[in-house]
Amino acid sequence: MSAFRTLQFPTANIPPDGVTHAGEITFQDLAIDPEDRFAFPSPLHFVFTLTIVNDDVLVAGKLSGVIEVMCDRCTDNAPCKVAVDDVFHRYENVVGEVVDLTADIREDILLTFPQSYLCSDACRGLCPSCGGNLNRERCACSAAADAGQDNPWRQLDSLKL
Numbered sequence: 001m002s003a004f005r006t007l008q009f010p011t012a013n014i015p016p017d018g019v020t021h022a023g024e025i026t027f028q029d030l031a032i033d034p035e036d037r038f039a040f041p042s043p044l045h046f047v048f049t050l051t052i053v054n055d056d057v058l059v060a061g062k063l064s065g066v067i068e069v070m071c072d073r074c075t076d077n078a079p080c081k082v083a084v085d086d087v088f089h090r091y092e093n094v095v096g097e098v099v100d101l102t103a104d105i106r107e108d109i110l111l112t113f114p115q116s117y118l119c120s121d122a123c124r125g126l127c128p129s130c131g132g133n134l135n136r137e138r139c140a141c142s143a144a145a146d147a148g149q150d151n152p153w154r155q156l157d158s159l160k161l
C-alpha cells in the first residue's frame with residue numbers, strides 16, 4: 001500500500017509536461033456508502049491529467065462506472081451508468097504539497113446520481129393489491145382483473161364511473 005490514498009497526488013511527482021493517471025476507485029474510498037436507493041457493486045474508472053501552471057495544479061479528465069439504483073416502480077435494483085466527461089478542478093498554490101482530489105471527485109460523481117429511475121420504460125411495477133413484481137410474475141389479482149365481468153371489483157369500478 002502506498003502512503004497516499006488513490007486520489008492524492010504529490011505535486012513533486014508532476015513533470016513539466018503534466019502526467020496522466022488512470023485507475024479505479026471504489027465508492028468506499030470516496031466515503032459514499034450504499035443506502036436505500038443506491039448500491040455500488042463495482043469501482044469507478046478514472047483518467048486524470050495533472051498539470052502545473054504557475055503555482056496551481058490543474059486536473060482534467062473523466063470518471064465512469066456503473067451503479068445500481070432502485071427502480072421507482074418495481075423497487076428492484078437495476079444497473080445505471082454514471083459518468084462525468086468533463087472533470088475539471090484547479091488547486092491554487094499547492095505546488096510542493098499533495099493534491100487531494102477525493103472531496104471534489106466525490107461531489108462530481110454524486111451529482112450524476114439520478115433523482116428518479118426506472119429499470120426500463122416498460123417496467124410494469126408492483127401489483128397494488130398483493131405487491132407482486134409484475135415484471136416477474138402474473139399474480140392472482142392481475143389474472144382475476146383480466147377475467148373481466150366475473151370480477152366483482154371490476155363491476156364495482158364500472159358502477160363508480
Ligand SMILES: [Zn+2]
Nearest residue numbers: 071074119123
Ligand atoms: Zn422496475
Ligand SMILES: [Zn+2]
Nearest residue numbers: 127130139141
Ligand atoms: Zn397481485
